[in-house]
Amino acid sequence: MTQETIARLRISLNDIEPAIWRVVEMPVTGSLKMLHDVIQAAMGWQDYHLWHFEAGDRRYGMPDPKWPDHNIAAARNVKLGALIDREVRQLTYTYDMGDYWRHTVVVEEVGLGEHETKYPRFVAGEQRCPPEDVGGHPGFELFLAAMSDPAHEEHRQLRQWHGGTFDVHDIDELTAKRAVAAIAIRRHAGKVAYEKSRVRH
Template sequence: MPEPSRIARLRITLDDTEPTIWRTVEVPLAASLKLLHEVIQAAMPFQNYHLFEFQEGAVRYVIPDPEWHDGNTRSAKSTKLGALVDRGTTAFAYTYDFGDNWQHTITVEEVGPAHPAIAYPRFLDGARRAPPEDVGGTMGFEEFLEAVTKPRHRERKGMLEWYGGPFDPDGLDRETIEAGVSKLARRRAIGQAAFVKGRGRP
């Protein structure tokens, strides 16, 4: 009997936000950190416009640049989430967009067997809407919120036009998030099926 697949329940917290912006997801330990990046993008959601890195201690996990080598840098494509969890890591960092510098803390809340009837990764819960892309980091987001939440603010109209519509900081667009994460789960299932078929297994 093969060992059952394992999943990690992760809490993703966007640092330096008050009230806190957070998400909880379940991700297979066999998933790459590149896939975890895509899960975070879908769960916030962000638009995946910018570079990212994970950091565990002194080690960074990125999409490697062949022209730049660093002994403390590893590939996010070839590193599995399980490689961090199985050596006892309970929390690590994720940064998205080095300009706006969105720093997140990823906390491993629980590890257990995957349920055979559930497609992973999956979104569980969260709170508050993530910042818009290119809003200008934490300070820019605070200024944006100040403008869009005060009806008489002189920059409100311009900010809403820039954003492309109303912005409810307390709103969690669960439907969009679940659709994005479910799309990743379907893609993963298709990839697994093709891998099994390629190895000639029933």
């Protein structure tokens, strides 16, 4: 396995304190669709909803043939490295158009990855991601207040809805690492299969 060019990315969920953030290492040859998958895995989202990236005046997502949108390009056709080559160092990633979770993705550095390492890779993070469908920022504030106070009038209902306790400091790092590693393993397997097919032909 040869060394790859890797971008270290910091992903921060906007307008929340204390900050909810993750750092990942992403191959620059990976597409924005792969970056979407990595963000979902690293943050702890469940990929239930629509999403898109914004870079300057351009948007990238998953165009729907039933609802054509000429202002959005297919994320799977755009490489992270192509944006970096255009001097793009920051993207906005929006997930769930109802709850409207906006993330800032910053390219912290670009360089050669480690030998014999499969990328993408989870590096670090702090603070747990909000639950899906919690109701955006106002809903998350209410959720945190109720979950932290057994005397809160909605504590029991929200705990039952969530399925248990919620520790804002527990990001479940092992699960995040495994989820991102699974993407890396699939990517590596695809590259190996592609190389074998080229040899056969």
